[in-house]
Amino acid sequence: MTTPVMSQTYETETGAVVEIHVPDLGVLNSVGPAERTRILEQYVREELGRVLGILPDEVDTTGRPMGCLGIGSISGIELQYRMEGRLGVDLNLQRLLLANSAQELIDCLAGQFGPDAADHRRGAPVPA
Template sequence: MTLLAIPVPADWDLDLQDLADDYADDGPGSAGALASGPDVVAPDPAALAAVGLDERTALLDAYVRGELGRVLHVAPGSIDIAGRTMNSLGVGSINGLELQARMEAALGLEVDLQRLLRANSAAELIDCLAGQLGPEDSPHKSAARRGTGTRAAAA
């Protein structure tokens, strides 16, 4: 990989070769480590169904914050999950699609993109996921089976 020579002040602590190496580590055709962000580990859906609602919500809170941090390129701990709509957090159609696909693949459920994008907060999304991933007798699951349109990102 050839780097463009850009003059950098001597007091800047930059190692452009390390930066280029990090970017190239993901292999050819990849967006690189800088663009993709850190990996987020999803909780196991079976384990989520086996724990109580409070613990399930806490596990999903950490997971959703991680996914939001990844797609928005911010620290997960800095995300206001209760006071801001998904749109005001910066979730738009493109990163919403990425978020939807990642959650569906990791959690094994269907996430309605329009409802995800229109959610009043990330906490609302977390609560709906917690209901979807709960025990088999969860009202969220039975409503989804009846075809009433309730999905993971539904209010």
């Protein structure tokens, strides 16, 4: 059985091709919280942009809940699968879908990296 390969690019509704930059896990675990959040914000914008068919810079990370962005159960499962697989973290689907903003998702992911994040890595429950 082969593992499906996830595309590293996507095309927006306007025809622009966008590359998704998967963060290096070693870097995420070694940088400080502000840099970690910046790196993950770019990655989350790219993944959300892929699902929504828009450029990453057009993703509203602070002003709207995930549902209002257009993230429903199917796209939420896809995001969960991609982020868990690429980042090696646990991501609670309900938390993803009910997040008040994409920034809340970014903060959740950022908390799973760095020296103080051992309790949040794969296999440990993610607080709801």
